[in-house]
Amino acid sequence: MSQKPESRMPxxxxxxxxxxxxxxxLVIVLFHLLRWMPRRWMYGRVSKRLGLAARHxxxxxxxxxVTQVLxxxxxxxxxxxxxxxxxxxxxxxxxxxxxxxxMPRAEMLERIEVGGCEILDEVRSEGRGAVLFLNHLGNPATxxxxxxxxxxxxxxxxxxxxxxxxxxxxxxxxxxxxxQRMFRSVDVERVLLGEExxxxxARVLARNGFFGMFIDFPVEEKHNVALPFGGRLMxxxxxxxLLALRxxxxxxxxxxxxxxxxxxxxxxxxVPLPPPELRLQKAAEELLRSALxxxxxxxxxxxxxxxxxxxxxxxxxxxxxx
Numbered sequence: 001m002s003q004k005p006e007s008r009m010p011x012x013x014x015x016x017x018x019x020x021x022x023x024x025x026l027v028i029v030l031f032h033l034l035r036w037m038p039r040r041w042m043y044g045r046v047s048k049r050l051g052l053a054a055r056h057x058x059x060x061x062x063x064x065x066v067t068q069v070l071x072x073x074x075x076x077x078x079x080x081x082x083x084x085x086x087x088x089x090x091x092x093x094x095x096x097x098x099x100x101x102x103m104p105r106a107e108m109l110e111r112i113e114v115g116g117c118e119i120l121d122e123v124r125s126e127g128r129g130a131v132l133f134l135n136h137l138g139n140p141a142t143x144x145x146x147x148x149x150x151x152x153x154x155x156x157x158x159x160x161x162x163x164x165x166x167x168x169x170x171x172x173x174x175x176x177x178x179x180q181r182m183f184r185s186v187d188v189e190r191v192l193l194g195e196e197x198x199x200x201x202a203r204v205l206a207r208n209g210f211f212g213m214f215i216d217f218p219v220e221e222k223h224n225v226a227l228p229f230g231g232r233l234m235x236x237x238x239x240x241x242l243l244a245l246r247x248x249x250x251x252x253x254x255x256x257x258x259x260x261x262x263x264x265x266x267x268x269x270x271v272p273l274p275p276p277e278l279r280l281q282k283a284a285e286e287l288l289r290s291a292l293x294x295x296x297x298x299x300x301x302x303x304x305x306x307x308x309x310x311x312x313x314x315x316x317x318x319x320x321x322x
Contacts, residue, residue, distance in 0.1 A: 024174045031178060034095065035102045042099070043261055047091030048084070055087055055310065062086065062309040069230035069314065070303060085304035089258070093307060096262050097141035101182050105149045108186075112146040113259070116252075116268025120152060120210070123250045129205035131244035131251050132156075132212035133271060133291045137298055137306045138256030142264040143212065148186035153209035155189035157197055198243065205247055212254065213240035215291055218313045226315055227289050229296055235313035236292060241284035245273075251287065253294050257302045269294060 034042065055062065063079065073079040100108055123130045134143060134156070147154050161176040183190040191200050191211075204211045218224055218235045226233040244251050251271040259265050271294065274286040299306050 021174075024172055028174060028178060031098055034098045039099070039261060042095055043092060047095055048088040050091035050094055051087030051089065052091075054090055058310045059083060065309045065312055065314060066303060068232045069234075069312075070300065071231060082304050086309070089305050090307055092258070092262075093139045093141075096139050097145075097182065099262050100141065100145045101185065105186075108145050109149055111263050112142050113263075113265040114146050114150070114268065115265060117150070119252060119268050119270060120147075123252065124152075124208060126250070127208050128249045129208050129247075130210050130249050131205075131240065131247070132210050133240060133244075133251060133253045134212045134214045135216040135255060135295050135306075136214065136308050137216075137295065137302060138258055138264060140214075140256065142256045142266060143254055144183060144186055144188045146264075146266050147210070148183075148188040153204070153207065154187075154212065155191050155200065155204045155209060156183075156212040157191045157193055157201075158214070160192045201243060202247070205249055210252075213243070215240050215288060216295065216312075217308060218311065224313070225285055225288065227285065227292055228317075229292055229312075229314075230300075232314040233317060234292070235315075236288055238281075238284050238288055241288040241291075242280065245280060245283055245287065251291070253291055255295060255298045257298065257305055267298070 037046075063083065066082065067073070073082065100111070103111070120130075132143075132154075134140060144154075144156065161172045161179060180190055189204070191197055201211045215236055216234075217237065223237055223239050224235040225238045227236050228234075229236075241251075251273065253267075253269050253271050255267045255269075256264055257267075271287060271291045274283040274290075278286065
């Protein structure tokens, strides 16, 4: 496979304060130290503490959003069990990509099952490439670890690794370079948002590749649409749907969930394309609505493994639709 180009941090973003730079170095050191940590200790002791450190102050917000979308918990015990599993999941999402990155490819492939490879192969035989709708259920890193080593020409769009505080946003080049290295190690291209994404997407599709974009993370208001998601409307990014329809290529949903200790399963399904007579904006909304419906079914099965519960933007249905 040809060498994928390396993405660069956007210009004009300042370097971070020294304490943030020091923290980045610590993360890089830990990346190498975790290679030697026993898995029973990593996942038995570290993951839940890591998740609690990140989310302990957001528990009520998370639980409120869960009940708005999925309804009330069956019992107080069920509520607490969800929370314990959720924070453990968050910690595992940090540790698992590091663990996977040090594995031999054969072991990585054995740990990440893929349901729907025949769909990828059917689409590839058509010669037009395809857009992959990604989400944050399970561990998103498993998409990289599953498809790149299986020989699929894959590029995934994402935000550059930055740090923001009250004084502004800072570039974290060392962490971004680490992520880039992890992508390249499994022959996957990382495309940064705002870095000529439409042109890079066109190149990937022209070579019959797969271009992945996340659909379940809110962005600027002008790029969001409110669509049904369980008991509420959820703000979703319409950009991926617009781009997919402009290229007139197949659209596939890729969803992941954890099945064991750093074991995962990807499910790949087709997303039905809207009728061609619809105007682009309406067609994009219908495409995204269908994709979110598929995603919701998976979230209902593994609600503790969807990490954006704290940032999801929800609103009630209009009274005529409730």
